[in-house]
Structures are given as C-alpha cells and as structure tokens.
Amino acid sequence: MTVCEAPGKVYLFGEHAVVYGEPAVPAAIERRATVTAEPRSDDHVRVEAEDLSLDGFTVEYSGGTGNRPDVDVPTPLVEAAMGYVDAAVREARAAADAPDAGFDITVESEIPLGAGLGSSAAVVVAGIDAATRALGVQLDRRELADRAYRAEFEVQDGQASRADTFCSTMGGAVRVEGDDCEPIEAPNLPFVVGFDGGAGDTGELVAGVGELREEYGFAADTVESIGDIVRTGEELLSDSAPGADPQRELLAELGELMDFNHGLLSALGVSARSLDSMVWAARDAGAHGAKLTGAGGGGCIVALDASDATETALSFTQGCDEAFRAELATEGVRVVE
Numbered sequence: 001m002t003v004c005e006a007p008g009k010v011y012l013f014g015e016h017a018v019v020y021g022e023p024a025v026p027a028a029i030e031r032r033a034t035v036t037a038e039p040r041s042d043d044h045v046r047v048e049a050e051d052l053s054l055d056g057f058t059v060e061y062s063g064g065t066g067n068r069p070d071v072d073v074p075t076p077l078v079e080a081a082m083g084y085v086d087a088a089v090r091e092a093r094a095a096a097d098a099p100d101a102g103f104d105i106t107v108e109s110e111i112p113l114g115a116g117l118g119s120s121a122a123v124v125v126a127g128i129d130a131a132t133r134a135l136g137v138q139l140d141r142r143e144l145a146d147r148a149y150r151a152e153f154e155v156q157d158g159q160a161s162r163a164d165t166f167c168s169t170m171g172g173a174v175r176v177e178g179d180d181c182e183p184i185e186a187p188n189l190p191f192v193v194g195f196d197g198g199a200g201d202t203g204e205l206v207a208g209v210g211e212l213r214e215e216y217g218f219a220a221d222t223v224e225s226i227g228d229i230v231r232t233g234e235e236l237l238s239d240s241a242p243g244a245d246p247q248r249e250l251l252a253e254l255g256e257l258m259d260f261n262h263g264l265l266s267a268l269g270v271s272a273r274s275l276d277s278m279v280w281a282a283r284d285a286g287a288h289g290a291k292l293t294g295a296g297g298g299g300c301i302v303a304l305d306a307s308d309a310t311e312t313a314l315s316f317t318q319g320c321d322e323a324f325r326a327e328l329a330t331e332g333v334r335v336v337e
C-alpha cells in the first residue's frame, strides 16, 4: 500500500491572464489531498472517495480506465473526482508500463472541491505518485507534474494550465508562463482563505474573458496589465529572504498588488458578490491585500494577514461559509507511508 499527499494552492497573482501567455504565481498551501493505492491481483479499479465535502462514494470497474460504469454518482463534484482518479490511474499505468495494473484507490481531501484551491490537481498528483510507487516506479518531479497536467488537461477538455499541477507537485511558490514552470523563492506568506461554499464554472469564466478580449482592446490590455502585476510581484519576492517571516513593507507592497489584481479580475467579469464581500471584509479587518483566487464566479478569496483579525472577520461575513489560515506548503507531493 502506498499513501501520497499533495497540497492545494492559491494564486498570489495571475489567474486568467496565464491562459493568454502572461506569467502567474501560484503558491501551495498546507491543505492536502491524500491518495492511497493498493495494487490488486486483477485489472479492476476500485475507487473510494471520502471527505470530498460530501458523502463518501465507492465504485469498482474492470479493464482499462475510461470503462467506468454508468452508475449514479451522488453529485457532479464526486463525478469529477472520479474522473480525475481515472485519469491518474491511466497515467500511472502508462508511466509504469503496466497497462493492466489494478488498484484499490482511496481519496481523502482537506481541500474544498471546485473552489479554486487546486483540489483536482492535488488528487491527480497524489494519485499518480501513489499508483506508480505502488508499482515500484518512482517518477522524477518534472515527469510527475507533466503527467498530472496531461491528466487534468484531458478531464477538463483542454482547459487546464500547468499552474495547479506543477505547484502541487513542487510545493512553495512557482512561476508559470505557458509551458515554462519554475519554482521560485518566497518568504513564509501568511495567507488567509475565505470560501463562499460554492464554485464557479471555470470553462464558462475562461470563455467569458476570451469574449471580452476579442470584443474590446482594453480588455486585452487588462489581461496584459495583470501580467505586469505578476512581474512586479515576482521582483518583490525575489528581493525577499526565502523561508523567513516577511517584513511588513513587503506584505504591504504585495497586498497592494493583490488588491490591484482583484480589481482587474472584477473588470474582466470573474468576481462575484460573495467574493467581493469577503475581499472587502478582509481589507476592513486590516489585511494587507485580498483578491479572488482561481477562476472566480464563486469559491475562494485569499488575503495576506499575519494576525487573526481577517480570519475572524471573514467567519462573520455574510456569504462566507468557511475561513481558515493557510500556511505556505514548502513541500509539494510527499509519501506518507
């Protein structure tokens, strides 16, 4: 039996613009998805999903992946989780050159599903790592990130960037620009996450930004401006002491850029009333800055605040379902057992 766990992430800067070749900086957070893989003597795959914010669910099927039976899955989110596990098993079989390998897979997650925190990427990364290791193969991190990206790309019909899977594999803060992904140095950023309990439709939101860009030159400029924010943020991070507690001035400057980034995402139509309320509650509570994270439309915001004030304020904010501190996860995917 092999158990691997991989972190979720927030976007410090750059979501949506990354789809158009601008850089983005996601950062891994200490909320993890855990996948257990136990090889079987037959070619069946049995998937048990627990703690996916919903009821547990089990499904077993035989033969190659993609053969999942047409059973009633309790919700679209569980259906999505099953799809990601299926794709992860397919990649693990290919990587280990074991097309008929069967597994008992268990998925547990502390990351709200579909909320912009990279839950699916964490499941895919931990799933491929656990299943390949269970077959005696250890992938290097670049190959693991690459295979995880392919799995997400396939499940999301070609709408995935490399950001989530690369960040979940490597941990820490990373820079993504097109196919170029690199870990970058970052101090111990004090993130606070507010979750509205919902989720936006990434495909629709990405398409909406695309339409605005086509229609208005200034929407295209807005996307480029987000790229400028990312480049400025990166410079600030590169001047800071990696792994140390960040200076107040750095937090203030990064916070200002996050506020700016949120404003531009709002202009592109991807915020929501619940997200704006949480962003303003965080700012009013003294956070250095706050923005939506991920595709938007609903889901999560991320704020920078080393005190407890933002978390407390968010927990009393209308529209906020859950608020929590989220330490930077310096370690990416790891083996637990």
Ligand code: MEV
Binding pocket: 014, 015, 016, 017, 018, 019, 116, 159, 160, 161, 162, 163, 202, 206, 294, 295
């Ligand atoms: C979604 O988490 C982030 C987007 O930039 C889409 C992507 O990068 O795949 C909106």
